[in-house]
Amino acid sequence: MYTIAKVIVDVPSRETDRPFDYLIPESMRDWIEVGSRVAVPFGRRTVQGFVISLEHESSLDRSRMKKIQELLDHLPPLPPDLVELAEWMSREYACSTISSLQAMIPSALKGKAERYISYAEPDERPEGESEGSVEDGTGTEGLFSLSLLQPAEESEIIEYVKAAGPVTFTHLDARYPGRGAMIKGLMKRGVLTESQAIKDKLRIKTVKTVSAAVAGEEAEEALASFTAQARRQREVLAFLLEVQIPIGMQELLTTLGVTAGTVKKLAEKGFAVIEDVEVFRDPYKDRRFKPTAPLTLTPEQQVAFDHIAGRLDSHEHGVFLLHGVTGSGKTEVYLQAIQRCISEGRQAIVLVPEISLTPQMVERFKGRFGDKVAVLHSRLSGGERYDEWRKIREGKVEVAVGARSAVFAPFPNLGLIVMDEEHETSYKQEETPKYHARNVSVRRAAQHDAVVILGSATPSLESYHAARSQASDDFAPVLLEMKMRPAGSELPVVRIVDMREELKDGNRSMFSRDLHQGIVARMERGEQTVLFLNRRGFSTFVMCRTCGYVAGCPECDISLTYHQKSNNLRCHYCGYSEPAPSVCPECGSEHIRYFGTGTQRVEGELAKLFPGIRVIRMDVDTTVEKGSHEKLLNAFREKKADVLLGTQMVAKGLDFPDVTLVGVIAADSSLNFPDFRAAEKTFQLLTQVAGRAGRHHLPGEVFVQSYTPDHYSIIHASRHDYLSFVRDELKHRRTLGYPPYCRLILVTMTHENLQILVRMAENFVSDLRGKAQQKGWFGGLDRFTSDAFDILGPIASPIPRIKNRYRFQCMVKYRGAMDAVQLVRDVSNLTLEHLKDASLQISIDVDPQMLM
Numbered sequence: 001m002y003t004i005a006k007v008i009v010d011v012p013s014r015e016t017d018r019p020f021d022y023l024i025p026e027s028m029r030d031w032i033e034v035g036s037r038v039a040v041p042f043g044r045r046t047v048q049g050f051v052i053s054l055e056h057e058s059s060l061d062r063s064r065m066k067k068i069q070e071l072l073d074h075l076p077p078l079p080p081d082l083v084e085l086a087e088w089m090s091r092e093y094a095c096s097t098i099s100s101l102q103a104m105i106p107s108a109l110k111g112k113a114e115r116y117i118s119y120a121e122p123d124e125r126p127e128g129e130s131e132g133s134v135e136d137g138t139g140t141e142g143l144f145s146l147s148l149l150q151p152a153e154e155s156e157i158i159e160y161v162k163a164a165g166p167v168t169f170t171h172l173d174a175r176y177p178g179r180g181a182m183i184k185g186l187m188k189r190g191v192l193t194e195s196q197a198i199k200d201k202l203r204i205k206t207v208k209t210v211s212a213a214v215a216g217e218e219a220e221e222a223l224a225s226f227t228a229q230a231r232r233q234r235e236v237l238a239f240l241l242e243v244q245i246p247i248g249m250q251e252l253l254t255t256l257g258v259t260a261g262t263v264k265k266l267a268e269k270g271f272a273v274i275e276d277v278e279v280f281r282d283p284y285k286d287r288r289f290k291p292t293a294p295l296t297l298t299p300e301q302q303v304a305f306d307h308i309a310g311r312l313d314s315h316e317h318g319v320f321l322l323h324g325v326t327g328s329g330k331t332e333v334y335l336q337a338i339q340r341c342i343s344e345g346r347q348a349i350v351l352v353p354e355i356s357l358t359p360q361m362v363e364r365f366k367g368r369f370g371d372k373v374a375v376l377h378s379r380l381s382g383g384e385r386y387d388e389w390r391k392i393r394e395g396k397v398e399v400a401v402g403a404r405s406a407v408f409a410p411f412p413n414l415g416l417i418v419m420d421e422e423h424e425t426s427y428k429q430e431e432t433p434k435y436h437a438r439n440v441s442v443r444r445a446a447q448h449d450a451v452v453i454l455g456s457a458t459p460s461l462e463s464y465h466a467a468r469s470q471a472s473d474d475f476a477p478v479l480l481e482m483k484m485r486p487a488g489s490e491l492p493v494v495r496i497v498d499m500r501e502e503l504k505d506g507n508r509s510m511f512s513r514d515l516h517q518g519i520v521a522r523m524e525r526g527e528q529t530v531l532f533l534n535r536r537g538f539s540t541f542v543m544c545r546t547c548g549y550v551a552g553c554p555e556c557d558i559s560l561t562y563h564q565k566s567n568n569l570r571c572h573y574c575g576y577s578e579p580a581p582s583v584c585p586e587c588g589s590e591h592i593r594y595f596g597t598g599t600q601r602v603e604g605e606l607a608k609l610f611p612g613i614r615v616i617r618m619d620v621d622t623t624v625e626k627g628s629h630e631k632l633l634n635a636f637r638e639k640k641a642d643v644l645l646g647t648q649m650v651a652k653g654l655d656f657p658d659v660t661l662v663g664v665i666a667a668d669s670s671l672n673f674p675d676f677r678a679a680e681k682t683f684q685l686l687t688q689v690a691g692r693a694g695r696h697h698l699p700g701e702v703f704v705q706s707y708t709p710d711h712y713s714i715i716h717a718s719r720h721d722y723l724s725f726v727r728d729e730l731k732h733r734r735t736l737g738y739p740p741y742c743r744l745i746l747v748t749m750t751h752e753n754l755q756i757l758v759r760m761a762e763n764f765v766s767d768l769r770g771k772a773q774q775k776g777w778f779g780g781l782d783r784f785t786s787d788a789f790d791i792l793g794p795i796a797s798p799i800p801r802i803k804n805r806y807r808f809q810c811m812v813k814y815r816g817a818m819d820a821v822q823l824v825r826d827v828s829n830l831t832l833e834h835l836k837d838a839s840l841q842i843s844i845d846v847d848p849q850m851l852m
């Protein structure tokens with residue numbers, strides 16, 4: 001029997017990022033496991049923690065060790081493999097173990113300490129304290145003290161707490177308003193004491209049910225025993241005996257028209273039981289999903305499937321990169337692989353980017369696997385999310401579909417992780433822990449001898465390069481290719497439209513003549529159009545045409561974004577907002593305009609240019625409400641609109657048979673982004689959005705409007721030529737020394753004072769440089785030798801100030817097996833310890849996706 005638990009406490013600081021030893025009280029020894037969530041005393045507080053290992057011995061003196069105060073769940077929220085994964089994550093991404101652990105459980109379980117007041121029995125009180133007033137000096141205690149020596153109100157409070165058990169301050173204050181001093185006095189004297197306990201934000205939802213507690217002869221006797229006055233009770237019991245199964249209290253009361261008191265009396269007599277039964281909040285309970293059967297695979301699908309099934313059957317760890325053109329039927333391969341996995345008694349996780357977690361996507365999994373599927377995404381309420389997660393933890397489902405964090409779905413016997421659209425940036429979490437779900441998937445699958453399928457029409461260069469070169473031991477996916485669409489349809493014809501030519505010919509509209517005619521033709525034929533507004537790195541900002549003034553955030557060095565709905569300007573980094581100006585605050589000119597092509601503007605143009613056109617606009621503004629996404633898509637599917645207009649949301653995953661035209665309004669806006677992946681992102685977006693056209697029987701057509709029509713990402717995307725794009729792009733990456741030819745660590749330092757920050761950043765970089773040189777790591781990036789290490793910077797960050805804090809960054813580039821993350825982390829910790837400047841913050845981002 002283990003007597004000591006090592007606990008990671010929920011206290012976010014560098015000093016507390018290590019396990020602490022606690023004694024396990026006798027009563028908990030059978031229950032505490034690795035992964036258990038506990039409440040422990042920490043300093044003067046009670047905090048939540050996670051048990052990460054169990055021990056017989058501790059290096060500490062037992063008499064000075066504290067005891068675990070409470071076990072918070074009967075079933076540990078984290079199985080041991082996730083605890084191990086969390087420790088790996090904190091090494092891999094230079095973050096605290098507690099932040100990794102917290103990322104793995106639903107927010108409902110992020111308990112916070114609450115203070116309670118309870119009654120202390122006289123023998124629990126500190127010496128000499130009594131219930132009576134201290135001032136009376138008679139020392140009379142016990143029998144008469146309450147009635148004789150205390151004000152009536154005081155004893156009423158005591159009696160109340162005694163009966164109610166631990167209550168919160170707020171509760172007591174609400175019941176006895178204005179008696180704060182009195183309560184405080186009682187606490188001073190130890191009559192009432194304060195305690196802390198961890199309370200979860202959300203509770204498991206329960207309903208009261210009633211069932212009969214007697215049967216057979218006993219039941220007959222019971223029925224005969226009721227007096228005339230207890231007629232109603234008899235009626236209830238007769239009913240319960242008839243229905244035989246537990247029935248909801250509410251339903252019982254309304255059906256029979258009796259009161260809860262009647263049922264309670266019946267229960268007191270021992271004839272019925274009232275129980276709280278757990279219920280699951282099901283976000284999809286009102287939805288019916290049309291069941292689907294497996295399709296006969298095409299030869300290409302079959303080859304891919306056979307490879308995957310082989311690994312599944314042999315329970316060997318393996319990673320596959322499924323590169324299939326848009327509409328090639330990757331989803332069907334996923335579905336059949338999942339089927340195989342669960343038929344062998346293991347479970348499967350499906351990861352999709354948050355933005356494409358559309359009802360259409362959910363439907364495909366629910367349609368095939370029905371109730372065996374749990375869905376996790378950010379649009380669920382906290383309670384729904386918690387309940388979906390519990391279905392997984394309690395083994396009630398076999399498939400979890402969700403965004404990034406679903407990679408932590410606590411399945412006991414994981415067999416398969418599918419990552420759809422594996423190139424998506426949203427798989428990287430931008431807050432601590434800054435993990436990438438792809439790397440975590442591979443690690444987690446290895447723990448379980450499970451299979452990973454990374455699927456995409458445009459794989460990330462990292463994955464594709466790793467598959468082709470087979471250079472690394474831990475990440476060398478097997479490449480599976482699918483080049484055809486099963487429905488027999490061809491990839492759509494893509495035409496690049498040079499918008500400079502349009503302007504020369506006098507067309508000032510945002511639609512080229514070709515696109516214009518295309519839309520008109522679709523309206524006439526009763527077909528549909530998807531219009532995609534590329535807005536990455538692009539926002540509506542306010543500029544004065546007279547003096548050039550641009551409205552910027554007073555606390556961040558970035559321009560404010562215009563929001564039409566509220567007619568105000570907002571900072572996307574700190575939330576600052578102000579009303580939109582009608583005259584320029586600098587020069588008073590009225591020529592102050594909103595720049596940028598917002599979806600609303602496009603919508604307005606459409607209405608002007610195409611009389612009678614029906615448009616559905618899908619963007620962040622029209623999809624705030626729960627279920628709105630789904631409503632808009634359903635309306636489009638039912639052909640209630642000619643055009644679906646939107647941002648990234650319309651680029652992915654949609655499969656509508658009557659869409660035969662896709663228009664891309666500003667193809668190049670994502671090219672002008674200060675990011676070495678700009679070309680890759682542009683290529684991916686264009687390929688994805690073009691793939692929405694002509695997916696079924698009708699042929700598709702795509703117009704890509706651009707001001708830089710010669711850019712290789714645009715040309716290759718228009719030819720559906722992934723391989724040529726990869727070839728050109730890899731050349732650039734190699735010359736510039738960027739992934740996949742090395743890995744990056746972005747270190748961002750922030751401080752309120754610019755001078756101090758610059759000095760600290762310079763010191764940091766020279767320390768890091770010195771330590772790396774000592775290890776003999778330096779140089780080599782340009783020589784393509786196997787090992788290389790280099791530091792760029794420090795320089796001001798692309799956004800040099802956020803919330804009045806200045807930002808400097810440096811970039812570590814490295815290649816090879818050295819532990820660069822650990823070194824960066826060590827130097828960062830040393831800097832923080834050495835400087836003792838509480839205002840300095842250092843953030844480490846391993847494999848960064850955003851270089852801001």
Ligand SMILES: Nc1ncnc2c1ncn2[C@@H]1O[C@H](COP(=O)(O)OP(=O)(O)OP(=O)(O)O)[C@@H](O)[C@H]1O
Nearest residue numbers: 295296297298326327328329330331332486653691
């Ligand atoms: N074996 C098959 N036989 C007939 N139809 C199929 C088959 N496999 C897939 N399909 C159909 O082909 C269409 C495209 O498939 P799916 O959406 O799975 O492609 P995808 O590769 O996931 O596409 P994207 O990357 O664009 O999302 C769907 O309508 C699907 O039902």
Ligand SMILES: [Zn+2]
Nearest residue numbers: 544547584587
């Ligand atoms: Zn001006």
Ligand SMILES: [Zn+2]
Nearest residue numbers: 553556571574
């Ligand atoms: Zn701001």
